[in-house]
Amino acid sequence: MAELKLKVMEALQEEAYKGIVRIDSQTMRRLGIRPGEIIEIEGERKTVGIVERAYPTDIGQSLIRMDGIIRRNARTGIGETVKVRKADVKEAKSITIAPAQRGMMIHAAPHVFRRGLLGRAVIKGDILALGGTRSRRRIMSDSPFQDIFDIFEQSFSGTFGFSDLRFIVVETSPKTPVIITENTRIEVKSHAVEVKDEHIPEVSYEDIGGLDEEIKKVREMVELPLKHPEIFERLGIQPPKGILMYGPPGTGKTLLAKAVASESEANFILVKGPELLNKFVGETEKGVRKIFEKARQAAPTIICFDEIDALASARGRGFDSGVTERVVNTLLAEMDGLEDLGDIIVIATTNRPDLIDSALLRPGRFDRIIATTVPDKESRSKIFEIHTKNMALAKDVDLKKIVEKTKNYSGADIAGVCREAGLLALRENIKSKEIKMKHFETALEKIKPSITDAALKRYKDIEEQYLKIGRGVALKKPNYMG
Ligand SMILES: Nc1ncnc2c1ncn2[C@@H]1O[C@H](COP(=O)(O)OP(=O)(O)O)[C@@H](O)[C@H]1O
Numbered sequence: 001m002a003e004l005k006l007k008v009m010e011a012l013q014e015e016a017y018k019g020i021v022r023i024d025s026q027t028m029r030r031l032g033i034r035p036g037e038i039i040e041i042e043g044e045r046k047t048v049g050i051v052e053r054a055y056p057t058d059i060g061q062s063l064i065r066m067d068g069i070i071r072r073n074a075r076t077g078i079g080e081t082v083k084v085r086k087a088d089v090k091e092a093k094s095i096t097i098a099p100a101q102r103g104m105m106i107h108a109a110p111h112v113f114r115r116g117l118l119g120r121a122v123i124k125g126d127i128l129a130l131g132g133t134r135s136r137r138r139i140m141s142d143s144p145f146q147d148i149f150d151i152f153e154q155s156f157s158g159t160f161g162f163s164d165l166r167f168i169v170v171e172t173s174p175k176t177p178v179i180i181t182e183n184t185r186i187e188v189k190s191h192a193v194e195v196k197d198e199h200i201p202e203v204s205y206e207d208i209g210g211l212d213e214e215i216k217k218v219r220e221m222v223e224l225p226l227k228h229p230e231i232f233e234r235l236g237i238q239p240p241k242g243i244l245m246y247g248p249p250g251t252g253k254t255l256l257a258k259a260v261a262s263e264s265e266a267n268f269i270l271v272k273g274p275e276l277l278n279k280f281v282g283e284t285e286k287g288v289r290k291i292f293e294k295a296r297q298a299a300p301t302i303i304c305f306d307e308i309d310a311l312a313s314a315r316g317r318g319f320d321s322g323v324t325e326r327v328v329n330t331l332l333a334e335m336d337g338l339e340d341l342g343d344i345i346v347i348a349t350t351n352r353p354d355l356i357d358s359a360l361l362r363p364g365r366f367d368r369i370i371a372t373t374v375p376d377k378e379s380r381s382k383i384f385e386i387h388t389k390n391m392a393l394a395k396d397v398d399l400k401k402i403v404e405k406t407k408n409y410s411g412a413d414i415a416g417v418c419r420e421a422g423l424l425a426l427r428e429n430i431k432s433k434e435i436k437m438k439h440f441e442t443a444l445e446k447i448k449p450s451i452t453d454a455a456l457k458r459y460k461d462i463e464e465q466y467l468k469i470g471r472g473v474a475l476k477k478p479n480y481m482g
């Protein structure tokens, strides 16, 4: 059977989590498959995906586009190579899925999930997100399972919930790769199964809009040393130990840290600065040491100190300066003690770069600094696409107009507007099937940008300072255009 090697690229945001991959028509011919059919994708693990035609810009290239969940299922990453071949899929007699996130419980009849599962191709052990049913009708139209098409109406329930959930395919019958049809018996376990040593991407790059350059820089700094430490050794250069991400609240810093951790397949320890202070009252330093100890045991590891300003505000300034000082010292000692292997990388995020102790920014510590900012028009448009991906939008919804009206809105503000519009539609009529333009208009009146021009100017000044002292990582596009 024909087999080809293809380079993995990310999926388009609005297409994520539908279980599809895109490849060139010529490649399809060489593999002997047609759009709507299913291929096996082999990285370090095998999975399956529904094939769609490549976008015009990808034609003639040996690429395969897939979202973060398929990348995880195939155990591969952007820029790596996978083997693909036509899959031998059977219709599933039965399938059992379970929540894949610890502590998550499901109280819903299996039929609730049917809509999101229909037409999906899976292998036992795959992770699934059940969002994004929008274009599957088209995808399936060439497939041998003609009779299930009319089920693929937009799922309104998707708007309010399931798309963020992750499920694992616990069992399939037969045990081969299967496609889920109307005839498939679906069983949903209410309790999460413990997924051992498994990496479940909570956030993928496709969930982030308009931070392409920031993602690229962080990937270079994090993924490369974690995945290929030998390159650094060979060249005799030191991989970064610490990266500071700062910018106004809601601009995707935490999101980006989570996505990088997911995609790099490293272990991830997320430490929320404020929580650390509370959890280990009086023992914060011990807490910090424990975190590094755990990271060393599990390496490669990414530690993210989220909202680090809570932990490390400028020494001597806070009311509890004694504690803060000791915590900062512990953190610095731990970072200085890290070997130059690149197998532990510390990411810190903050909305308050002005409060960060300059000792943290010295070489060998958080010496790469990346700024995020409020999205420009193009980025806002992408973020709206991401957050409305699973919403049933009425025909009159004009996202372009909405984008025009949202200057200075952060990513979080945009997510809020979309959520509010959905809730307004529901409040108006609990049986409502779609969200209309008027709901967005009302939502825009209610949710105003959380960042002012004056605040943006302050961030811009800080960015210039960092760049001047050679610490800031310059991005191609200028930040803070207002
Ligand atoms: N660039 C973005 N693309 C898509 N969603 C975003 C973006 N930035 C923020 N969001 C939304 O806002 C929420 C909060 O963002 P977060 O990363 O926590 O902000 P920060 O850490 O910068 O304060 C995210 O969970 C996401 O829903």
Ligand SMILES: [Mg+2]
Pocket: 253, 254, 255, 306, 307, 349
């Ligand atoms: Mg955050």
